[in-house]
Amino acid sequence: MTYDSNNIFAKILRGEIPCIKVYEDDQTLAFMDIMPQATGHTLVIPKEEAVTLHDLSDQGAANLIKQVKRIANAVKEGMQADGITLFQLNGEAAGQTVPHIHFHILPGSILAARAHASTPSDQASLEASAEKIRAAL
Incomplete structure (x- = not known):
């Protein structure tokens, strides 16, 4: 699949759309x-242009998973979670809604989580969670 440089994550990477950075x-x-x-839900993306895991270079994949592990540890510690749900939707048929490879890190169980991409959160709550995660890095 051809990479769409106008997807929301590409715009975030270029600084055209703001985000609350954790790392x-x-x-x-x-x-x-x-x-x-869930409170503390964090996304991790590579800066390399890749729609799915299959499109990512081997070096990019190795670096991405290294940082996913690091951020997942910080989410677990910062949000005082007993466990972490980690997932990556690979392709539109799998439910991927943004055509840029990304990992989701949720503190706790996916069974207790809200539906994917259904309820916006307020900026103050997101920033409070981000601060806890940043402090754990």
């Missing part, structure tokens, strides 16, 4: 999901 380096960005399924 950033030269290859990765982690930020709060604006429609969280």
Whole structure:
């Protein structure tokens, strides 16, 4: 699939759309999901243009999973969660709604989570969660 450079995550990476950043380096960005399924729901994306895992370079995939692990540990600690739900929807048929590979990190169980991309959260709540996660990094 051809990468759409006008997708929302590409716009976030270019600074055209704001986000509440949790972590950033030269290859990765982690930020709060604006429609969280649970308090502390964090997204991790590579800066490499790739729609799905299949489109991501081997080096990009290795770096991405390394940062996903790091951010997941911080979400668990910062949100004082007993566990973490980690998922990646790979392709539109799997439910991927943004055509840029990304991982979801949710504190707690997906069984207790709200529906995917259904309820917007207020900025103050997102920032409070982000601060807890940043402090755990």
